[in-house]
Structure formats: C-alpha cells, structure tokens
Amino acid sequence: MIKPLILVSNDDGITSKGIKSLVDVVKKIGDVIVVAPNSPQSGKGHAITVGESLRLEENTTLFENVRAYECSGTPADCVKMARHFVLKDERQPDIIVSGINHGSNTSISVLYSGTMSAAIEGAIEGTPAIGFSLCDYGSDADFSHTLPYIEKLVRQVLEKGLPKGVALNVNFPKKKSEPFKGIRICRQANAKWVEEFDQRFDPYNRPYFWMTGKFVNFDKGEDNDEWAIANNYISVVPCQFDLTAHQAIPVLNEEWEILN
C-alpha cells in the first residue's frame, strides 16, 4: 500500500523544536517532505514574496531520513515552492501540516499567523491541511502531550478528507497536570489585540517603537476556540479563504443610493 505524502511547513523556522516534533509524529503515518522558512516568520500573515527573489536549499542534517528544504521566504512561499518547484514533476502531497507553532493562534491571531497561511495555501489548492499551535511561547516548550492528538487528527483528516476550501486551525492548551478534556470543533472567538507602542530612543536619539499589546476577549459563548482552550480542550476551527461577508451583500444592495 502506498503511504500518504505529507508536506510539513511552519512559521517559526526550520530549526525550531515545534517542527521537529511535528515531523517525528507524521513520519509514523506517511512519507514526509519538509519545506520550511530558514528564519522566523511569526506574524507574517498571508504574506508572499513579491518583487524580491527567493532562495531554496536542501538540508540533509536536521531531520533523519526526511527530504527537507529551507526557503528564504514566508510560510505561504514555502508551500508554493514545495508544490510548484520541488514536487513539480512528482506526486503532490495528500495533506499539508504546519507547526507546531510556539504560541497560540486562536481567535483573531489566525489572521496574523504564518502557521495558518501555510495551511490556507493547502485549502486554496484543494489539499487537506492543518495548522497546529501550542499555547506556549517558549522556544523549549513541552509538546509531548500534543503528539498523540496530532497523530489522531492527521489520520482522521486523511481518512475523511475536509470540506472544499477548508483548512483546520488546531490549538492545544499549554501542558497542565491533568490531561486534555477532549477535542472541540469551534468557531473563531470574537476577540482582538489592543496594541501599545513602547517608544525608546537609539544611541543617536532617534525614536523607535516596540509593538506590545493586550489580548481582549469579548466573546461570552462556549462554542469558540478561546473558551475551549481556557477549559483545557483542544480547539479545532475550520477556516476558509473566502473572505466575502455574504450576509452583507443584500444589506448594501438595499441601503446604498449610488448603485445603478
């Protein structure tokens, strides 16, 4: 029986602990190929490299018995290069997995997430895809409690497929003394970041700024990803790349006076 081909990427960069953990899990399930950024790409959202060229180099040391490439671009660039250059004349991946991200990608963070942009690229191409994130920002975060669930989730998606145009945003609570309560299918919580800018001065007395912020959750529901994480569930949000606010179309058609 032919094994599934699994493409792995991330946004923390190819040397991060999270991608190593993810590769170790999915090696049990199928043939693995890694195309991941050669530098941290956190917060890059769905950026692609336009007007600049890209580098791609094979890496034979980071992963054992796994074909791996490091790319100078963003996570979305990595998936595009994997499909349309590295695997151009080969079979295409059966699933794309991204992560494990060092830090939460719940709620509004999905928009800013490089991890999820790699998965959304899968959805655009019609390939099942999952972004995995752990709600722990430490570079040496403990991923061990997530690994059996990642294996279950990848096997489930390989077996059942995903609805057309959908990629999954999976977040795991930080490791606690008690085990996870289970997996919840959720919607994206209604929450946002309220930014603050920490102004400092360089040795030439010119100002520069660090963006910091507070996360504010407005959502009182129990069907969203923030609730799930706060209650020690694994959250799974099905995400789409159609940004159309379909419910707003009839509203504008009715209210506006400038339509012919």
Add this chain to the structure above:
Amino acid sequence: MIKPLILVSNDDGITSKGIKSLVDVVKKIGDVIVVAPNSPQSGKGHAITVGESLRLEENTTLFENVRAYECSGTPADCVKMARHFVLKDERQPDIIVSGINHGSNTSISVLYSGTMSAAIEGAIEGTPAIGFSLCDYGSDADFSHTLPYIEKLVRQVLEKGLPKGVALNVNFPKKKSEPFKGIRICRQANAKWVEEFDQRFDPYNRPYFWMTGKFVNFDKGEDNDEWAIANNYISVVPCQFDLTAHQAIPVLNEEWEILN
C-alpha cells in the same frame, strides 16, 4: 459642523501615485491624516512586525496641508500605530481608506493584499474601512476615472456606515475609452494563482528563484468581482475577518470519530 477624520494608508508606500490621488480626493470630504509604509509592501498580506522594532517619522513635504507619517512596517502596522500611538490621545478616525493600489486585488488576491489588510484592521476596530485598487500595475497608472467614484463611495459609507466586522474591497477596471457601467456589490470570485518558479543562477553559481504565476478563474457566475471587472463595472466585495467556515462545523461534528 465637525468634519469627519479620515485615516489614509496603502501598501505601495507613501511616495506612490495612488496614495497621492486618494489623499487629494478625501481632502474634499474631511480632515485627513496619512500613516503609510516608507517602502513598498505589496503582497504582505496581513503581516505585522513581531520581534523587530518599528520606526515612524513625520513627513511634511509629500502632502499639502495634511499631517503625514511614514512607518517602517506593514500596512497593518501603520493602522495600529495610527490608532494607538499617533492618535492615542486624540479623536479616532471616522473612516479608514487604503490605496489606491497599483494593481488588482480581486478574488483570491485579497488574502495577499497589504492594501486590504489596512482596511481589515479597521473592521477589527469597528471603524468603517475601504481598500481601493485599480486593475493597472503601472507606477504611473491613470487614476483619474476612479476619483469621482471614490468620493461617492467614501461619502456613502460615512453616511450609512457598514455592517459590523465588514470592510470593503473596491476594485476599478483599468481606464478604457468608455466610462464604467456602474458599481456592483459582489462576492469574491473562485479563482487562484498557479505559480511558476523561474530558476536563475547568481555570479557564484548558486540558484535563486523568481515567483511568477498565471491567474486562473474557475468562476462561471456573474455575481463575483472578476465578472464585474471584466464587464467594466466597479466591484465592491464586503469582506470579513471571521475566517470560520461555519457550514463545516456540523459536518466535522457528525463525521469525526475522535470527538468525545
């Protein structure tokens, strides 16, 4: 009567022709403040600057009688700095406009668009916001035919507001001999880019790559932005930042065997 406060940003950078045209139009409607990138940010999607610091400098020469700042970050950074640093202790904008982009942001391009990320930041903050793009990539593109429509659209949105969580993605056809047929409220077309990678070698014989691609439109409908542009209508797509594929939630709940 107090004039509306209009925040202007873009992704082509503060020196581009498109933002100058946009500022000239919206000066007729209200008080204008510009916070825009100091370098081209095309294709940056919803990227923000994480792990690096930002610069912000007032510019007193580019726009006449308009307070303007150039920022080292992405379009999303610009809107965040405008709200939470520049206007921190002042009144907040009544509307955010972004563009005019040199090039189309129809269909799937909305995901990669820096222009639209500035507008989506407005939606996140509850401020009406519009991204404007002209389907002409020339740095000296002719924007003149779009200006009366931009004025109408901004006035309409200031008067009527927008549904909660919605920003508008407005695209204008390239200038033709005949005038626009009108404005259409559309959904995002089902189309994508098929990338190709043009491999070259540097003087040290190391490979580098240019990403190019063909745009492929799968959509046969007449209610989408690609159809509107091809038929010389102005397309207006209401966009949301809730990426949840709500229709997929019951599907996964029913099909999956790994839920407790």
